[in-house]
Amino acid sequence: MSSQDIPEENLPAEQDTHGAVGVADEKNPFADPGLPPHEHRIQDVDERAAKRSERSVALLFTVSMLATVGFIASYVAIPADESVYIWPIGHISAMNFALGMTLGIALFTIGAGAVHWARTLMSDLEIADERHPIEAPPEVKTKVMADFKQGAKESALGRRKLIRNTMFGALALFPLSGVILLRDLGPLPGDKLRHTLWSKGKLLVNMNTNEPLRPSDVAVGSLTFAKPEGLEEHDEDFQTEIAKAALLIVRIQPENIKDKQELEWSHEGIVAYSKICTHVGCPISLYEQQTHHVLCPCHQSTFDLSDGARVIFGPAGHALPQLRIGVNDEGYLEALGDFAEPVGPAFWERG
Amino acid sequence: MSTNQTTEARRGKAPAGERVADWADGRLGIYSLAKANMRKIFPDHWSFMLGEVCLYSFIIIILTGVYLTLFFHPSMNEVEYHGSYVPLQGQLMSEAFNSTMHISFDVRGGLLIRQIHHWAALVFLAGMFVHMMRVFFTGAFRKPREVNWLFGFLLFVLGMFTGFTGYSLPDDLLSGTGVRFMEGAILSVPIVGTYLSFFLFGGEFPGGDFVARFYSVHILLLPGIMLGLVVAHLILVFYHKHTQFAGPGKTNNNVVGMPLLPVYMAKAGGFFFLVFGVIAAISAIAQINPIWAIGPYRPDQVSTGAQPDWYMGFSEGLIRVMPGWEINFWGHTLVLGVFIPLVIFPLVLVAIAVYPFIESWVTGDRREHHILDRPRNAPTRTAFGVAWITLYMVLLIGGGNDLWATHFHLSINSITWFVRIAFFVGPVLAFVITKRICLGLQRRDKEKVLHGRESGIIKRLPHGEFIEVHEPLSQDALHTLTAHEQYEPLAIGPTVDENGVERKVKGSERLRAKLSEAYFGEESQIPKPTVEEYKEITSGHGHH
Ligand code: HEM
Ligand code: FES
Numbered sequence: 001m002s003s004q005d006i007p008e009e010n011l012p013a014e015q016d017t018h019g020a021v022g023v024a025d026e027k028n029p030f031a032d033p034g035l036p037p038h039e040h041r042i043q044d045v046d047e048r049a050a051k052r053s054e055r056s057v058a059l060l061f062t063v064s065m066l067a068t069v070g071f072i073a074s075y076v077a078i079p080a081d082e083s084v085y086i087w088p089i090g091h092i093s094a095m096n097f098a099l100g101m102t103l104g105i106a107l108f109t110i111g112a113g114a115v116h117w118a119r120t121l122m123s124d125l126e127i128a129d130e131r132h133p134i135e136a137p138p139e140v141k142t143k144v145m146a147d148f149k150q151g152a153k154e155s156a157l158g159r160r161k162l163i164r165n166t167m168f169g170a171l172a173l174f175p176l177s178g179v180i181l182l183r184d185l186g187p188l189p190g191d192k193l194r195h196t197l198w199s200k201g202k203l204l205v206n207m208n209t210n211e212p213l214r215p216s217d218v219a220v221g222s223l224t225f226a227k228p229e230g231l232e233e234h235d236e237d238f239q240t241e242i243a244k245a246a247l248l249i250v251r252i253q254p255e256n257i258k259d260k261q262e263l264e265w266s267h268e269g270i271v272a273y274s275k276i277c278t279h280v281g282c283p284i285s286l287y288e289q290q291t292h293h294v295l296c297p298c299h300q301s302t303f304d305l306s307d308g309a310r311v312i313f314g315p316a317g318h319a320l321p322q323l324r325i326g327v328n329d330e331g332y333l334e335a336l337g338d339f340a341e342p343v344g345p346a347f348w349e350r351g
Numbered sequence: 352m353s354t355n356q357t358t359e360a361r362r363g364k365a366p367a368g369e370r371v372a373d374w375a376d377g378r379l380g381i382y383s384l385a386k387a388n389m390r391k392i393f394p395d396h397w398s399f400m401l402g403e404v405c406l407y408s409f410i411i412i413i414l415t416g417v418y419l420t421l422f423f424h425p426s427m428n429e430v431e432y433h434g435s436y437v438p439l440q441g442q443l444m445s446e447a448f449n450s451t452m453h454i455s456f457d458v459r460g461g462l463l464i465r466q467i468h469h470w471a472a473l474v475f476l477a478g479m480f481v482h483m484m485r486v487f488f489t490g491a492f493r494k495p496r497e498v499n500w501l502f503g504f505l506l507f508v509l510g511m512f513t514g515f516t517g518y519s520l521p522d523d524l525l526s527g528t529g530v531r532f533m534e535g536a537i538l539s540v541p542i543v544g545t546y547l548s549f550f551l552f553g554g555e556f557p558g559g560d561f562v563a564r565f566y567s568v569h570i571l572l573l574p575g576i577m578l579g580l581v582v583a584h585l586i587l588v589f590y591h592k593h594t595q596f597a598g599p600g601k602t603n604n605n606v607v608g609m610p611l612l613p614v615y616m617a618k619a620g621g622f623f624f625l626v627f628g629v630i631a632a633i634s635a636i637a638q639i640n641p642i643w644a645i646g647p648y649r650p651d652q653v654s655t656g657a658q659p660d661w662y663m664g665f666s667e668g669l670i671r672v673m674p675g676w677e678i679n680f681w682g683h684t685l686v687l688g689v690f691i692p693l694v695i696f697p698l699v700l701v702a703i704a705v706y707p708f709i710e711s712w713v714t715g716d717r718r719e720h721h722i723l724d725r726p727r728n729a730p731t732r733t734a735f736g737v738a739w740i741t742l743y744m745v746l747l748i749g750g751g752n753d754l755w756a757t758h759f760h761l762s763i764n765s766i767t768w769f770v771r772i773a774f775f776v777g778p779v780l781a782f783v784i785t786k787r788i789c790l791g792l793q794r795r796d797k798e799k800v801l802h803g804r805e806s807g808i809i810k811r812l813p814h815g816e817f818i819e820v821h822e823p824l825s826q827d828a829l830h831t832l833t834a835h836e837q838y839e840p841l842a843i844g845p846t847v848d849e850n851g852v853e854r855k856v857k858g859s860e861r862l863r864a865k866l867s868e869a870y871f872g873e874e875s876q877i878p879k880p881t882v883e884e885y886k887e888i889t890s891g892h893g894h895h
Contacts, residue, residue, distance in 0.1 A: 030833040033826045035600030100635020108628025114621025128605045129392040134495040185550040243650035280535025297655045299671045317677035345535035351682035
């Protein structure tokens, strides 16, 4: 049903006839009385008041000029590293404060002057302008339709189907080149998200000290962050590698570990889990030592490290992957392989 | 005297300004343009300034943005910091972060421009939001302004993404966390998610490309589109002329106000400086995004209380309160816990964008509307709008659940459940309550028209009763309060025609009749006072 089918009497313009405007002989109390008479402001009748307004506006513009001078002076005079105490904000950069305030005042007073001028001294007589329908009148529409028909006929697009169809084909195909060109925006995912730098025999290196960890370095109740041996901050792909390989390590009394596999993959109660939250990938950073819960600060997903790091609260969809660890001949903690499942946020191919 | 001499003579006399204008008119036709527009009438209402706030903050953003490009290096190459901010010296960071540090500490006034850019972005988006709501609640989106409504809506959405790409540029710990969030969300898209992510980041996250890519999107692609939309938006505002509220002398066929030259130009031009001045002053005193305190981005580090800029907050809310559903099948994972929020995010926005078209379908009204509605006189629309805002605000609360928890000592768990329930219940409640308030206000208007305004004067009648004297309203007020139109609900009409043949009533037609009843039925509007009612009552009182 298109809008044309609306019965006319449902439109308010029609209904109005039995309401507001219908009463013929007597005066309609709701009728539009027309524009109210113009009321003069004090500045319109009292030249002294007008002069006062003029002086206020000029004063505002003058303040603006002074503020700009102040801006330049601050730029030149204030050392870039000086800080000032401004109540109640505290210590802030003197340069930033001075430049911002002078600029702000210079601009604000121009605006205030202009608005005051407009409100008090320019004519405040309200004027009514006619509106004209946006829609073209029927003659115009008829003319345009006829012109278009003529143009279409002269192009013979409708008649010469072969031209039309091949043209549409060509126009539809050529944007493909543009799409193809986007192919090299990035490599295909392949199985990159399934692997990290961890592999059998890689030492667990303490993130803070950059030293390989021994079991004795991991105390009960503390949260240790680790990276795989060989990955250094200055490496070109450090950011991308650490985004997958970051590890968190805690020590739990073995008898408190509820998950069998977790216990098997741990070493003397030391367990290593991916630090990357399985929700959308924030690093996990908070540890509650009594409960062995770790918390992701981004959306509060909480994982129970004593029970396979399963999700006990929050929007994460699955447990943190565990890294299987052991100790090598020299007594250092080492990985016994890569993570068994992809780390970080879930994705379609994860399975 | 030959004609040549006349022109010579005139040229000699005309003031320089006029000669320049003549020159330009001969080439650009500016006199015809000015004839139509120089004294164009603009109605005055405080809410009409909201759009101006958006325009001016957009201009401020462009000016300051161009300045920032002079110093900002959109590169993710890792460098060691050797600038003047001591605590970070020797630390590794991307060039993007390094150059933002340079802007903040070593370029005099650079910090100010950065802060103005960021504050103006917040004002820009807040301005667009409130402006959009003004247009919505007054029905200014009705014909002929539907296209301009869409332009405005697009500006709001593009503004969100321009802001997001902008605050990701410094590559600090906070914004990097936001980018990671986005990458996680993209990964959740079924089938193509990993491919999209690899194409966007040039490989695995974070890689070395995204700052440069965001940069061209942030300073060229999106602002370019937005500039085009802003110009189109303004041309349409000029072409349609401004709407106005009902009042004495104001009709659907005129526009009442002050001329562009001089009053409106002075006010609007002045207002630009007011907005700029206020934003500059805010940037002088209120620090925003102190990247030096946050530090450079590292995928394995995070700052607590990570929050996006406010306009992204509702997407944050969606992702925070969604349960972590994941479905595994045939070696694939459907990450509903992230993907559903990702789908609802645009749907929330689209819901408000398409509303004007739904309303015009329900009313079937094809006339132009230049007189604004008072929100109370369109209860269903107003109620829908408030319901939408309620949804938006509930999600904003969800986005800041950790802040609420720490500030008000609540548990995250209970806030999450509150938001989950309020997501469904809140809008419904808001709808019902708003509609009732609107109807109450309509009833009050009717009272006022029929019985006059309460004067506050108490009179004692001869038999001892006290009454409050009601003053009759002026004709101005009577007109203003009764000027709105009221639709009648649409009837499907007889389903059997005069020959007894049954007419098929389409489902859409039935739906439309139902909606129309919901909009304009007895439950949904108070019939406005009629002249007869008014006369009967006033003559009953006798003494007017
Ligand atoms: C149109 C809407 C725009 C919005 C909403 C917007 C928003 C932002 C935001 C929030 C930031 C982060 C600032 C910070 O705290 O560090 C930013 C950074 C930046 N923007 Fe924009 N911007 C816009 C347009 C532009 C334009 C047109 C340009 C340049 C022509 C530009 C150039 C920049 C540059 C170079 C930066 C990085 C420098 C820095 O972060 O200090 N922006 N933008
Ligand atoms: S990223 Fe950890 S809860 Fe969202």
